[in-house]
Amino acid sequence: MPLFRYKAVAPGGAVSTGELSAANEAEILDRLRDQGLMPMQVAPVTGALSDAAPARAARAPRRRWFESRRVTSDQLMALTRELATLLRAGLPLDRALETLIGLAPTPAVNALLQGLRDEVRGGKALSQALDARREVFSRFYVNIVRAGEAGGALATVLTRLADTMERNKDLRDTVKSALIYPVILIGVAVTSVMILLIYVVPQFQQTFSQAGKALPLPTLVVIWVGTFLKQWWWALIAGVALAVLGFRRRLAQQAFRGRFDARMLTLPLVGDLVAKVEVARFSRTLATLLGNGVTLLAGLSIVRETMGNAVLGASLEGVTAHLREGKGFGRPLAETGVWPRLATQMILVGEESGRLEEMLGRVADVYDREVQVAIKRFLAILEPALILGLAVLIGGIVFSILLGVMGMSELVG
Numbered sequence: 001m002p003l004f005r006y007k008a009v010a011p012g013g014a015v016s017t018g019e020l021s022a023a024n025e026a027e028i029l030d031r032l033r034d035q036g037l038m039p040m041q042v043a044p045v046t047g048a049l050s051d052a053a054p055a056r057a058a059r060a061p062r063r064r065w066f067e068s069r070r071v072t073s074d075q076l077m078a079l080t081r082e083l084a085t086l087l088r089a090g091l092p093l094d095r096a097l098e099t100l101i102g103l104a105p106t107p108a109v110n111a112l113l114q115g116l117r118d119e120v121r122g123g124k125a126l127s128q129a130l131d132a133r134r135e136v137f138s139r140f141y142v143n144i145v146r147a148g149e150a151g152g153a154l155a156t157v158l159t160r161l162a163d164t165m166e167r168n169k170d171l172r173d174t175v176k177s178a179l180i181y182p183v184i185l186i187g188v189a190v191t192s193v194m195i196l197l198i199y200v201v202p203q204f205q206q207t208f209s210q211a212g213k214a215l216p217l218p219t220l221v222v223i224w225v226g227t228f229l230k231q232w233w234w235a236l237i238a239g240v241a242l243a244v245l246g247f248r249r250r251l252a253q254q255a256f257r258g259r260f261d262a263r264m265l266t267l268p269l270v271g272d273l274v275a276k277v278e279v280a281r282f283s284r285t286l287a288t289l290l291g292n293g294v295t296l297l298a299g300l301s302i303v304r305e306t307m308g309n310a311v312l313g314a315s316l317e318g319v320t321a322h323l324r325e326g327k328g329f330g331r332p333l334a335e336t337g338v339w340p341r342l343a344t345q346m347i348l349v350g351e352e353s354g355r356l357e358e359m360l361g362r363v364a365d366v367y368d369r370e371v372q373v374a375i376k377r378f379l380a381i382l383e384p385a386l387i388l389g390l391a392v393l394i395g396g397i398v399f400s401i402l403l404g405v406m407g408m409s410e411l412v413g
Contacts, residue, residue, distance in 0.1 A: 003045040004028045008037035009086060009099055019045060040082055040103060071108050071136050077165040079109065084158035093154070094120045112136060125149055140285060140302050147292040157292050164288045168281055171368060175277060178375040182382055189390040194229065196397050201226035208404050219404035222397055254310070261310040265338065269381065273374040278309050279343045280367035287360035296356070297323055311338055329356070343367065 001021045006028060008016045016037060022028045025042050032039045071079075079100065086096035097117040104110035112133070119129040127146035130137040141161065148157025205223050208215055215223070229236065250256045265271040285306055289299035300320050307313035315336040322332035330348030333339055343363050350359025 004042055005045050006032060006039060006043075007041040007103060008032050008039050009089065009091075040085065069108055071106075071112055073165070073169065075105065075109055076136065077162055077169060079113075080158055080165065081162035084155050084162060087155035087158065093126060126154070139305055140289070143294055143298070143302055144288065144292050147289075147294050151293055160288055160291065164284055167284055167364070167368075171277060171280055171371065174371060174375065175273075178379060182379070182386060185383065185386045185390070189386065189393070192390070193393055193397070196394065197222070197226040198230050198233070201397070201401065202230060204401050204404065216400070216403040218396075218400035222400040257310045258314065261312075265309065265311060269374070269378045273371065273378055274309060275312070275340055276367050276370045276374055278307060278312050279340055280364050280371060282307065282312070283343070283347075283360045283367065284364035287357050287364065290357040290360070296329060300329075315339070340367075 001023060003019055003021050004025065005019050006017065020028055020031060022031065025044075028042050029039050032042075082100055082103065083096055086099055087093065091099065094117055097113055097120060101110060101113045101117065104113055115133070116126070116129045119132075120126060125146075127142055127149055130145055131142045134142075144157055144161050145154070148154040151157070201222055205226070208219070208223070251260065264274050282303055285303045286299050289302060290296065294302070297320065300316055300323065304313050304316045304320075307316070315333075315338050318336060319329065319332045323329055328351060330344060330351040333347060334341070334344035343366075346359055346363050346366070347356070350356040350362075353359075
């Protein structure tokens, strides 16, 4: 029977760790709850690590090589869900934070939790403590927590917040996973071409030079490129690095970022995918804000900061101005001309029926599925195009060399 390692919290806040054998994870959860424990982490034991686990869990986390000094988004999501679980179990906020300190996976998380605990015990609200750490907690996160405190439902709000963060993470992971194969394919293509040009082509160059015959233009071009890369490869790498740094600096400029994002939205396939990802994230974030008592006007101001595309984000400024004038939300959003028609129509229906929060959630679900379809369509075209491009490039190099060899054969003949 599989062995599972668990971390759970007793009603008094004490952390309990250990191992249990069960058919599946659900059985472990049921057994822990029957013992009056609140499960925090349950994972299958692999190899011979089981006996040392509780001792390691009790020690303060130590920094490992290459470990990030910042709190990552995944750690923040796990922290949010665990805090919600402890608050639902009835622990006071400061005691819940104290318990999480013992479960902190990294020194950065440990330091963050200690700072929050100290400020909460000093009389500050949790939202105030979070607001002082904007490098970790976004305005969206802080306002959701503030709304939960005002409504006396902090545990429920944190659970919804963790769900939203998890859905947004799934969306990001979907896009990243889809890009892994094309990136590998491009890497293989670049490596193959570099090997041909730097190591293979120069060997033919010596032979061509000894022949003393004028070479065809394609052969001369390939030889020149191979010679340049062999002698100046470092300059090429430095040039690419400088170009990337320069591009990132230009992206930090508002005017250039606006032009770049506007062009992205017009690109075939890519623009459609970018728009759908942004709509899904926008809808889910705004639905979460509205569901936790944040007004629509304040919610639009907050969600604008989460937009990854500057054009779509800027369009919300005009929508906000119309909303202040009492002109509604759905119609001004549609009139911007940059938001997908299906999304704006669904939002308009939700607004007119008084179910805007519910409809925004549906929009997010619809566009989550649309993103999946768009990614499959994008990859169905990109992958064959990359393979064909690689074949043409390598074939062109080989053909250019063959032209030179054929010229030598004529000379010998």
